[in-house]
Amino acid sequence: MRFHAGFLALGAMTIAALVYGLAGEYGPADSTTDAVVSVQKPVAAPSEPKSVKPRVGTDAKVPQGTGFDFYVLSLSWSPTFCQSNGASRNREQCGQDKRFGLIVHGLWPQYERGFPESCPTDQPQQVPRSLGRQVIDVMPGMGLIGHEWRKHGTCSGLDMADYFSVLRQAYDNVRIPDVLRGTRHQTRTSPQALEDAFMADNPGLSRSAVAVTCDNQRLDEVRICFSKSLEFRACPEVDARACRRSELTIPPLPQ
Structure with missing residues (x-):
């Protein structure tokens, strides 16, 4: 037991x-x-804010400029420029075999009111072609590249290589709407509709951070405001200079 x-x-x-x-x-x-x-x-x-990150090179560090408050990335509608007097001024942009749409006019350091230009610098005035080649696909023409460096880049507080690196990152951070891709026929739309298209394709971009400008009745430029770290930000003074027409014409890309 x-x-x-x-x-x-x-x-x-x-x-x-x-x-x-x-x-x-x-x-x-x-x-x-x-x-x-x-x-x-x-x-x-849903209440958590979404961080705005670059579409290309999300881990890339942005060289920090000094002596200004924010950037304006100016994107020029090339067909309008070339229909005006650009064809004789910049054959790299307006030659018969060129098919540019929105190109980078410049990356402009801005104050909250006004902007600096042609600042003193210990950097060279002439942009080497080896450096220009890194952005010439979106900023066609060594003349344009050199002019923008001397007038605006010298006011960024950056050396030449860093300035064009930031310019490239800013361009890569913007998604161009389909309405401005492959435009083969002249179309009409409103400045507000174009701004809506940019906001729809670029999360975090507000109406106060983008301004569509016009050359008479034609699309001229799209200007987008960035912080020094390349985050979208409001820019009331830039926005106030947007096109006030109810409609504008978008000239087509060259055939």
Whole structure:
């Protein structure tokens, strides 16, 4: 009897140990799942602001300029420029075999009111062609590149290479709407509709951070305001100079 009683006691202890072990195995897993859910919920909450990150090179550091408040990235509608007097002034942009749409007119350091220009610098005045080649696909013409460096880049507080690096990053951070891609026929739209298209394709871009300008009745430029870290930001003075027409014409790309 004593043998049987001891055997039964030993069996009970073994079963209890197994039950405790199973509880220890599954218990932490359940509590870990709860912890993960509680951490993830705030990230998915609609009220959380979305950070605006570059579409290209999200880990790239932006060289920090000094001596101004923000940037304006000026994007020029090349067909308008070339229909005016640009064809004789810049064959790299307006030659018969060129098919440019929106190109970079410049990256302009701005004050909250007004802007600096042609600032003193210890940097060279002439942009080397080797450096110009890094942006000439979006800023066609060494003459344009050199002019923009001397008038605006010298006021950025950056050396020449860093200025054009920031210019390139700013351009790459903007998604061009389909309405301005492959435009083969002259179209008409409103400045507000174009601004709406840019806002729709660029999360975080507000109406007060983008301004469409016009040359008489034609699309001239799209100007987008960035902080020194290349985040979209409002710029009331720039926005106040936007085109006030109810409609404008978008000249087509060259055939």
